[in-house]
Amino acid sequence: xxxxxxxxxxxxxxxxxxxxxxxxxxxxxxxxxxxxxxxxxxxxxxxxxxxxxxxxxxxxxxxxxxxxxxxxxxxxxxxxxxxxxxxxxxxxxxxxxxxxxxxxxxxxxxxxxxxxxxxxxxxxxxxxxxxxxxxxxxxxxxxxxxxxxxxxxxxxxxxxxxxxxxxxxxxxxxxxxxxxxxxxxxxxxxxxxxxxxxxxxxxxxxxxxxxxxxxxxxxxxxxxxxxxxxxxxxxxxxxxxxxxxxxxxxxxxxxxxxxxxxxxxxxxxxxxxxxxxxxxxxxxxxxxxxxxxxxxxxxxxxxxxxxxxxxxxxxxxxxxxxxxxxxxxxx
Amino acid sequence: xxxxxxxxxxxxxxxxxxxxxxxxxxxxxxxxxxxxxxxxxxxxxxxxxxxxxxxxxxxxxxxxxxxxxxxxxxxxxxxxxxxxxxxxxxxxxxxxxxxxxxxxxxxxxxxxxxxxxxxxxxxxxxxxxxxxxxxxxxxxxxxxxxxxxxxxxxxxxxxxxxxxxxxxxxxxxxxxxxxxxxxxxxxxxxxxxxxxxxxxxxxxxxxxxxxxxxxxxxxxxxxxxxxxxxxxxxxxxxxxxxxxxxxxxxxxxxxxxxxxxxxxxxxxxxxxxxxxxxxxxxxxxxxxxxxxxxxxxxxxxxxxxxxxxxxxxxxxx
Amino acid sequence: xxxxxxxxxxxxxxxxxxxxxxxxxxxxxxxxxxxxxxxxxxxxxxxxxxxxxxxxxxxxxxxxxxxxxxxxxxxxxxxxxxxxxxxxxxxxxxxxxxxxxxxxxxxxxxxxxxxxxxxxxxxxxxxxxxxxxxxxxxxxxxxxxxxxxxxxxxxxxxxxxxxxxxxxxxxxxxxxxxxxxxxxxxxxxxxxxxxxxxxxxxxxxxxxxxxxxxxxxxxxxxxxxxxxxxxxxxxxxxxxxxxxxxxxxxxxxxxxxxxxxxxxxxxxxxxxxxxxxxxxxxxxxxxxxxxxxxxxxxxxxxxxxxxxxx
Numbered sequence: 035x036x037x038x039x040x041x042x043x044x045x046x047x048x049x050x051x052x053x054x055x056x057x058x059x060x061x062x063x064x065x066x067x068x069x070x071x072x073x074x075x076x077x078x079x080x081x082x083x084x085x086x087x088x089x090x091x092x093x094x095x096x097x098x099x100x101x102x103x104x105x106x107x108x109x110x111x112x113x114x115x116x117x118x119x120x121x122x123x124x125x126x127x128x129x130x131x132x133x134x135x136x137x138x139x140x141x142x143x144x145x146x147x148x149x150x151x152x153x154x155x156x157x158x159x160x161x162x163x164x165x166x167x168x169x170x171x172x173x174x175x176x177x178x179x180x181x182x183x184x185x186x187x188x189x190x191x192x193x194x195x196x197x198x199x200x201x202x203x204x205x206x207x208x209x210x211x212x213x214x215x216x217x218x219x220x221x222x223x224x225x226x227x228x229x230x231x232x233x234x235x236x237x238x239x240x241x242x243x244x245x246x247x248x249x250x251x252x253x254x255x256x257x258x259x260x261x262x263x264x265x266x267x268x269x270x271x272x273x274x275x276x277x278x279x280x281x282x283x284x285x286x287x288x289x290x291x292x293x294x295x296x297x298x299x300x301x302x303x304x305x306x307x308x309x310x311x312x313x314x315x316x317x318x319x320x321x322x323x324x325x326x327x328x329x330x331x332x333x334x335x336x337x338x339x340x341x342x343x344x345x346x347x348x349x350x351x352x353x354x355x356x357x358x359x360x361x362x363x364x365x
Numbered sequence: 366x367x368x369x370x371x372x373x374x375x376x377x378x379x380x381x382x383x384x385x386x387x388x389x390x391x392x393x394x395x396x397x398x399x400x401x402x403x404x405x406x407x408x409x410x411x412x413x414x415x416x417x418x419x420x421x422x423x424x425x426x427x428x429x430x431x432x433x434x435x436x437x438x439x440x441x442x443x444x445x446x447x448x449x450x451x452x453x454x455x456x457x458x459x460x461x462x463x464x465x466x467x468x469x470x471x472x473x474x475x476x477x478x479x480x481x482x483x484x485x486x487x488x489x490x491x492x493x494x495x496x497x498x499x500x501x502x503x504x505x506x507x508x509x510x511x512x513x514x515x516x517x518x519x520x521x522x523x524x525x526x527x528x529x530x531x532x533x534x535x536x537x538x539x540x541x542x543x544x545x546x547x548x549x550x551x552x553x554x555x556x557x558x559x560x561x562x563x564x565x566x567x568x569x570x571x572x573x574x575x576x577x578x579x580x581x582x583x584x585x586x587x588x589x590x591x592x593x594x595x596x597x598x599x600x601x602x603x604x605x606x607x608x609x610x611x612x613x614x615x616x617x618x619x620x621x622x623x624x625x626x627x628x629x630x631x632x633x634x635x636x637x638x639x640x641x642x643x644x645x646x647x648x649x650x651x652x653x654x655x656x657x658x659x660x661x662x663x664x665x666x667x668x669x670x671x672x673x674x675x676x677x678x679x680x681x682x
Numbered sequence: 683x684x685x686x687x688x689x690x691x692x693x694x695x696x697x698x699x700x701x702x703x704x705x706x707x708x709x710x711x712x713x714x715x716x717x718x719x720x721x722x723x724x725x726x727x728x729x730x731x732x733x734x735x736x737x738x739x740x741x742x743x744x745x746x747x748x749x750x751x752x753x754x755x756x757x758x759x760x761x762x763x764x765x766x767x768x769x770x771x772x773x774x775x776x777x778x779x780x781x782x783x784x785x786x787x788x789x790x791x792x793x794x795x796x797x798x799x800x801x802x803x804x805x806x807x808x809x810x811x812x813x814x815x816x817x818x819x820x821x822x823x824x825x826x827x828x829x830x831x832x833x834x835x836x837x838x839x840x841x842x843x844x845x846x847x848x849x850x851x852x853x854x855x856x857x858x859x860x861x862x863x864x865x866x867x868x869x870x871x872x873x874x875x876x877x878x879x880x881x882x883x884x885x886x887x888x889x890x891x892x893x894x895x896x897x898x899x900x901x902x903x904x905x906x907x908x909x910x911x912x913x914x915x916x917x918x919x920x921x922x923x924x925x926x927x928x929x930x931x932x933x934x935x936x937x938x939x940x941x942x943x944x945x946x947x948x949x950x951x952x953x954x955x956x957x958x959x960x961x962x963x964x965x966x967x968x969x970x971x972x973x974x975x976x977x978x979x980x981x982x983x984x985x986x987x988x989x990x991x992x
Contacts, residue, residue, distance in 0.1 A: 091890055116896075124893030131891075136884040140983055141907055150902075151892035186982040202892065333385035353386065362386040525697040527921055527966040530959050531704065537947060537955055538708045610822075617824055621929050622947050637827065641933065645834055655827040662822035 038210055038242050039065040039088070044102035046083050049095060053315040057083045059266035061102075065210070070236065070243040072257035072274075074250065074289065078311055080266040081246045085212050087112075088244070089129055090119045106210070125155040128203030128241075132215040134195035138187035144171075145183035148202050155206045170201040173238070174231050193224035200231055207239050214246045229255050250293050254278060259347065262286045265311050265322035267338075272348035282350035284327045321353065329354055331362075410599070413675040420671020426664035430657070434484055437477025445470065445478040446629035454647045464649040466640075475631050476653045482632040483613045483658065486543070490550040490612035491605050497551070498558025499594065499601065505559065506566025507589055513563070520556045528553040529615065536624040543626060546619065550612050561604050565597035599676035606669035610662045617658065633658040687975060694971045701963045705956050706748050710741065712952070757957030762949045768957035771942055776961075778848060779931065779938035783923050786858045790865035790919060795912060797866065798873025799905065802881060813870055820867025826929045829860035833933065846935035857934045861926045865919045869912055877908035913977050917970035924962055 046058040058080040065071045073081040086092040088104050090111060104111040106127070111119070123129075131137045139147060148170060149163035158166065164183065171179035174197040187195060196216060203211055213232065217225040229252060236243055245257060253260055253274065260277040262270040262285065270283040281287045288307040309326040312318050318325070324334035333353050342355035353359055414420055438445060443461070449469030457464040463472035501520070505513045535549040566589075569575060575592050583591070617634025619625045625635045633654045640650035739747075751758065757768035801813040836856060837845040843856050880886065881904060889899045928940035939958065946954035 089891060091887060120893045120895050122893065123891055129888075129891040131884055131887060133884055137888045139885040139889070139903055139907065141910075141981060142903070147888075150889070150894060154892070154894060154898075188983050199888070202888065330389050331386045332389055333381060335389075336385075356381070356386070358381060358383055359386045362383050522693060522697050522700065525693060525967060525970055526701050526704075527963055529921070529925055530701070530963055530966075533947070534705060534708050534955070534959060537950070537952075538712050614824060617826075618925060618929070621826060622944060624947065634824075637824070641826065641830060644830055645838055648834075651827070651830060655824070659819075659823045659827065662824075663818060666818060666821055 036067045037064040038067050038107060039244075040103075040105040041084070041088065042103040042105065044084065044087065044104065045100035046080070046087050046092070046097060047100055048097045050315070055314045056317055057097075057266050057314060058087065059314075059317065061263070061266070061268050063261050063268060063271060065242050065244055067209075068236070068240045068242055069259065070245060070257050071259045071261060072245045072247060072253040073261045073263055074247060074253055075263035076248055076311065078265075078314070079263040081263050082214055084263070085129075085214050085244060085246050089123060089127060089212060090114070090116075091123075091129070121155070124151040124203075124208070125206045126208050127210045127212060128206070128208040129212045129214065130196070130199040130203045130216050133219045134192050134199055135219065137199055138195055140187055143184055143186055144190070144198050147187075148183075148198070148205055151202065152205050166205065167201070170205050171198070173235065174198070174201045174204075175227075176201075192220055193227060196220060196224075196228050197231055200228075200235065204235055204239065204241065208241065210242045210244065211236075212244045212246070215248070216245070217252055218247070218249065225252065226255075232256070250278075250289060262289070265317065266314055267322060267351065268349075269323065269352070270348075270350045272345075276345070276348045280348075282344060282348070282355060283323075283352045284329050284354070285323045286350075288326075321351075331359065410675045414671060417671045417675065420668050420675070423664040423666075423668030423671060426660060427668060430480060430661050430664065431484065434477050434481040437480070438474045441471060441474045443471035443474050445474045445631065454643075454650070456647075457649055463653045464647070466636075466650055467643070467647075470629075472650065472653060475636060476633070476657060479631040479633040479636050479654055480657055480661070482543070482626055482630060483616060483634065483661070486547055486550070486616045486626075486632065487609040487611075487613040489547045490554060491608045493547065493551040494555040494558050494608055495601060495605050497555035499562050501555065502559030502562030503566060503589055503594065506563040507570065507585065507593065509567065517563075520559060523553055524556045526553065529618070532615070532619065533622065533624060536619065541619070541624050541627060543630075546616060546624075546626065550615055554608065554612070558601070558604055558608070561600050562594075562597055565600055566593050569593050569596050603669055603673045603676060606665060606672055610665040610669075613658065613661065633661075683978065686978060690971055690974045694967045698963060698967055702749065702752060702960055703745075705959055706745055709952055709956055752960065757960070758953045760951055760954050762946075762951040762954070768954050771954065772939060772957060772961050775937060775939045775942050778936055779927055779940055782848075782854065782857055782861070782931070782936065782938060783920075783927055785854055786861040786865070786923050786926075787919065789858055790862040790869055790923075791912070793862065794866040794869025795873050795909060797870040799877055799908070801870065801874040802877035802908070805878060805881075810874075813874070817867040817870045817874075820863045821871075823863070825860055825864055825926045826933060828863045829857070829930050829933045832856045832860055848934065848936040848938075853934075857930050857936060860930050860933075861923055864926070865915075865922055868919070868922075869915060872911050872915055873908060876911045877904060880904050880908040883907075910977075910981055913973060913980060916976070917966070917973040920969035921966050924966065 041061055041063050044058055044061045045056070048055040048057055057078075061080070061084055063071070063073075073084065075081045083092060083097070087099060088106075088111065092099075099112055102112065106122070111122070114122070138144065145164065145167050148167040149158075149160065152158050152163040152166055153160065156163075168179045168183050171182060176182050176194060176197055182190075187198070190198060199216075211232075216232070217228050220228060232243065233256065235241065243256075245252070247253060257274050259271065259273050261268055262277070262283065264285050270277065270281065270286045272280075277286060278290070281290055285307070288305070291305040292307060294304055307326055312322050312325065318335070319338070320333075320335040321327070321330075321338055324330045327334065331353055337353075339351050339353045339356070341349045341351050343349050344355070441462075447470065449465065452461070452465050452469040453467050455461055455465040455469075457472075461471050461473065463476055465472055466475065501516065505516045505520075531552055532549040535552065536545060539545045539549075570588075570593060575588060578588060578592055613633070616625055616632055617637065620632055620634035621638040625638075626632045628635075636654040637651055637658070640647070640654070644651040755769055757772070760766040760768055760771060763771070797813045797816070801810040804810050833845060833856060837843045844853055847853055848857075886899060886903060889903050894902075924940075927938060928943055930936070931938040931940040932944055939961075942954070943958045943962075945951075946958060
């Protein structure tokens with residue numbers, strides 16, 4: 035598949051009072067054309083930072099992109115000037131955020147917020163932009179779009195606002211959409227609607243989607259491929275099928291086990307992952323998950339494992355995949 | 366994703382031995398998390414306050430001013446009201462450390478006496494504000510509904526009457542004394558406090574622990590005083606700290622109108638206003654009280670801000 | 683919307699009525715009723731007072747008469763300045779105070795907002811620190827101290843401005859600076875914290891994600907929203923400037939209403955005190971009312987909450 039985005043060896047740090055938080059530590063992944071890739075992990079795993087770095091939205095200071103490349107359509111976004119980035123944001127890459135209640139400007143009419151980007155990137159007149167904006171509102175499933183166009187955000191419910199956010203992000207038909215926890219702040223019934231709107235839009239425009247979430251339920255319903263992040267590193271990637279049916283990294287397995295399933299027996303307990311992620315001011319030398327891992331081995335605390343490729347699409351960073359581990363375990 | 370031909374993790378693969386792949390028990394792990402000692406909310410706030418150097422400086426200045434206002438007049442052999450017409454308007458010297466005023470009274474003693482009066486006015490007005498405000502606001506917040514609506518409307522109407530005008534009227538009618546000044550300053554000063562208390566109580570009263578306590582049959586009084594008010598203490602204290610300098614300021618303004626404390630008693634404000642006529646000739650007569658009042662205001666404001674940040678870290682910018 | 687404005691207006695009327703009533707009864711409560719038995723009141727004036735206020739009638743009738751007079755803009759005659767109408771004294775002197783006050787308000791807004799905005803944009807940098815030190819000083823130093831210092835340094839020593847008087851545009855500089863110091867400090871702090879909040883708001887991220895350039899974001903999204911809390915300060919600021927002007931006019935020898943007020947208090951010219959108090963009251967309440975209205979127009983969220991309540 036032709037790739038639209040390639041993140042190579044990305045390192046991002048934040049300076050805080052106690053030192054430097056190494057939030058993203060050598061992340062690699064690609065996103066293909068029209069593909070939906072989910073980045074999964076708990077809070078602090080670096081998934082949001084990665085997403086915002088791609089858009090260059092991350093405030094600097096306190097953050098700093100230490101090294102790496104973000105190749106989008108063959109060009110490195112990290113070497114672009116602010117001016118060049120402005121021409122890409124909203125036009126080629128759209129983004130939606132976690133909390134639809136705060137992501138829209140409360141004092142500006144929804145319509146104007148949609149047309150802003152259109153007017154800037156496509157040189158439309160306001161009238162043309164308005165036609166497009168109303169059309170976008172209809173597409174994301176907002177009824178009575180002409181009237182809604184002239185309303186303020188507080189006149190919309192949370193789910194409706196997230197639809198507006200999608201309309202804003204996709205107004206210029208970007209080839210990539212980054213959705214940063216788009217359903218987390220919504221009710222469960224609304225979540226499904228939003229996912230459906232996104233899927234629908236993807237089919238219509240062929241947009242690639244990067245979906246940041248900690249909700250594996252959302253992932254299962256949407257993603258072609260999954261990237262699991264932990265403590266600023268990618269610990270496992272694979273197709274949705276591979277991740278859900280054959281998870282290899284103990285962290286991924288832990289995530290799946292802590293997820294309730296409909297077919298679960300009543301006496302079968304949910305297993306939480308005990309402990310908290312490591313302090314990324316001083317990340318551990320070995321595997322960052324070792325301290326919480328049921329299968330931790332001596333080597334895990336000493337050396338951070340390299341990726342093991344289990345198939346064309348499936349990769350896991352864990353010492354358990356080392357042949358020697360399998361020997362020792364089985365003996 | 367391109368496939369690399371390394372199906373084996375390659376990092377220092379050479380030196381690995383089977384021993385490295387022995388599983389380790391949970392207790393063997395080095396990285397047992399040592400939880401930070403959990404501090405009570407108040408301790409936590411105190412720690413935050415203590416690390417705020419500016420706020421601590423404010424606190425120290427406040428303390429110094431209070432101490433000096435108390436002992437300052439005692440360490441001088443002069444008193445604040447005896448005239449010495451042979452020694453009027455003397456600049457600071459070894460006898461009169463801050464100089465003398467137009468009646469030859471010692472400025473050092475008068476300045477600290479003035480500070481004492483200003484502080485008394487400020488603190489007393491602020492404390493009365495708190496008392497009325499807590500009761501009024503507590504009732505509004507606790508009972509809510511119709512009671513709240515009526516009481517709130519009343520407060521709103523009172524609040525929209527410019528308070529300094531009312532204060533001035535009161536003092537024109539009832540001759541200014543320490544007591545009437547304090548009372549006049551509190552006539553509408555409590556409203557703001559009552560709104561703050563009301564807001565806090567309304568937020569708190571639906572919290573689980575209050576509901577739990579109520580479900581166990583705790584009475585209104587107990588709920589209000591044991592559970593609600595102690596938890597609303599933070600904002601109350603902050604408002605208190607910030608309303609002291611306001612009262613001091615208002616008293617200074619009233620002094621300027623001749624409605625402050627009356628001679629021979631002095632407040633910082635009345636000393637400044639009586640120095641205004643000739644202050645270019647005798648700058649020290651304004652300098653010391655002005656410096657002290659500014660310093661006091663500064664200290665209270667800085668400390669109040671620091672306190673707010675410490676008690677409510679969410680608000681900190 | 684109409685409902686909201688009407689209710690605010692009614693509130694204002696009630697407050698005003700309370701202030702007027704309080705003024706009336708407080709003056710009645712003065713030992714040795716000023717209308718009746720002050721020795722210094724010349725006989726002709728007493729006669730006119732008697733006539734005007736119906737002082738031989740029951741209190742409630744007097745009160746009604748008093749309200750009626752005020753409604754017609756008649757505050758009676760000064761007790762200490764013979765044959766001077768209180769209304770006339772107010773209208774004669776208010777012009778100067780108004781000019782001074784308006785200039786001070788505009789200066790406070792412009793300088794305060796700019797200072798606060800710069801401080802927020804350069805958060806924790808030099809400009810921020812300098813602005814905040816200035817703001818804290820502005821709040822801590824009483825306006826009459828500021829005024830005296832300015833007068834001393836720039837008029838007395840440097841001789842750039844006149845010490846006293848209020849004739850040319852240059853004569854505005856020092857009084858306005860003294861009057862505006864405290865409001866500038868408040869507005870700067872208010873603007874800074876509100877701008878900081880807006881700068882970190884999610885919708886700014888949304889705006890950036892749209893690819894808008896920074897200046898567009900700054901003016902269309904940041905400043906517009908960050909300035910909202912400043913509007914709520916317009917009411918208190920008017921009060922602050924009026925109180926300030928009472929002192930400042932005296933110091934700079936400006937023949938404004940503030941000066942009249944000060945002398946009416948020291949002379950215990952009760953009718954004049956009453957008149958000026960009510961006049962100030964009307965201005966302040968009007969300022970607060972206009973602030974409330976202004977807020978509805980700039981912040982669309984308010985309409986809904988009130989529609990829901992109503």
